Amino acid sequence: MARDNATGERLELRARATVLATGGVGRLYRFTTNPVEATADGIAMAARAGALLADMEFVQFHPTALAIGRDPMPLVTEAVRGEGATLVNDLGERFMTAIHPDAELAPRDVVARAIFEQQQRGRTVGLDARSAIGARFPQAFPTVFRFCIDAGIDPRVQNIPVAPAAHYLMGGVAVDEWGRTSLENLWACGETSATGVHGANRLASNSLLEALVYGSRVATDVANVRPWKPSGYTPPVRARSIPVPRTGAAQAQAINDLRNVMYANVGLVRNAGGLREALARIAELEAGAGEDGPLRNLLVAGRLIAEAALERHESRGSHYRSDYPKTDEALAKRSFSRLRSVA
Ligand SMILES: Cc1cc2nc3c(=O)[nH]c(=O)nc-3n(C[C@H](O)[C@H](O)[C@H](O)COP(=O)(O)OP(=O)(O)OC[C@H]3O[C@@H](n4cnc5c(N)ncnc54)[C@H](O)[C@@H]3O)c2cc1C
Incomplete structure (x- = not known):
């Protein structure tokens, strides 16, 4: 159809x-x-x-979608964590170190679930890139930077609000x-x-x-x-139409x-x-x-x-x-x- x-x-x-x-x-x-x-x-x-x-x-959830009320949610690429940014809750606690030896670089499902569990406890989660990336942010991650700035967040000096989001089946x-x-x-x-x-x-x-x-x-x-035979091929036909x-x-x-x-x-x-x-x-x-x-x-x-x-x-x-x-x-x-x- x-x-x-x-x-x-x-x-x-x-x-x-x-x-x-x-x-x-x-x-x-x-x-x-x-x-x-x-x-x-x-x-x-x-x-x-x-x-x-x-x-x-x-169903794979991406751990760090940008939580700024947009739908679809823009991605904060994993490379930001790869550069050393850390996940902290709104009490300032870095929770990933207690969950997995690789902390923020643990597999996607582990990090996503840890953030979700923080949310279930009423916490919000941010990605702190201030010391690991800081002033380099606009050059290192121009797309993420633009999304953040448009939402009124400056990732050079502020935490980036993130949440897990359905990403891939x-x-x-x-x-x-x-x-x-x-x-x-x-x-x-x-x-x-x-x-x-x-x-x-x-x-x-x-x-x-x-x-x-x-x-x-x-x-x-x-x-x-099913060899393509132009001479015998019948193009798709408009058999009937049904109102939508x-x-x-x-x-x-x-x-x-x-x-x-x-x-x-x-x-x-x-x-x-x-x-x-x-x-x-x-x-x-x-x-x-x-x-x-x-x-x-x-x-x-x-x-x-x-x-x-x-x-x-x-x-x-x-x-x-x-x-x-x-x-x-x-x-x-x-x-x-x-x-x-x-x-
Ligand atoms: C933000 C984001 C970043 C990603 N980054 C990466 C990455 O870096 N590397 C990676 O490997 N994967 C990445 N992925 C996953 C990857 O993009 C998708 O898995 C991939 O695009 C799937 O390709 P596809 O052609 O199957 O489907 P799609 O790219 O989703 O294309 C499906 C097309 O079908 C059309 N369509 C849907 N329903 C109908 C309909 N009923 N009638 C007619 N047309 C229809 C849609 O409009 C669309 O054009 C990312 C996904 C997202 C959302």
Whole structure:
């Protein structure tokens, strides 16, 4: 399906090969670095069509998004901590040294969860770059500097307010090494897909590498497996058009509710009670969600993430269960799922 921007109509297009590359699911969460388009469309479409999904419980949160009330939240790159900036709460306590031997340079999930736990205790968190970077800040980190100055914060002399934000989905539509999904004629690449290369916790910068490698593989596979024959090719047809329901205030409110419950219960720290509560809220929202639009897609992805998180009885990578805080080596395997109630 596509939308004709000129008329606002929904079009049914037919193609011999379809590649999903619509990015991630960040908009499911109250706090995210992801752009407004990251509404899980490709994942939800594939799931509704019956495709196999993988590793949906693994959502990576970036520890240091700039907490200045913007949505999406701008990133404060990890390189700022790499240069020696430290994390402190509003009591001036440097809390990372008590949590991990690498302190601020601990893995993303450890730092993100530590900041989240500070927030749960009512504290705010800042990145103190004053002595480590100080006057060099504008030259060393011009983009972060500009965001800070625009928000009235001078990182040369003030702490930078930070908070964890949903950043990347390791899971997605399950694909093989050529980007083939479980459905005939359907490929996926980039963040929409789950190749397995990121495990439970992507290393910084590997997503662009993956998108390049698998984007190219998908193109090769589409060309090789189903040879392109211009003479026999029928272009996508406008089979029928369907009016698009408007995203009204009720839908916007429902998306807001969903984003809050996902951040609170299906975010950095999870437990069975909270996950069940989130699934119950998702079911209520599904009941009033209409046939189309970002809400429906976000609900599909939210359900898949919450269900997968409920089923993994351990903590691993970005998936942390306070009721199962240890990693269980017997569970060191990928998870696969399908949308149970394909609507
Ligand atoms: C702030 C930020 C910084 C990052 N920095 C890095 C980094 O340094 N290194 C790294 O490796 N990764 C980084 N990432 C992650 C990386 O950017 C993403 O994983 C990557 O962009 C995913 O590429 P993609 O092509 O799959 O999806 P996207 O780049 O998200 O592209 C998806 C496209 O599909 C479009 N789309 C979505 N839905 C629809 C629809 N229904 N119909 C039509 N079009 C649609 C969107 O508008 C968008 O153009 C960063 C992410 C963020 C948010």
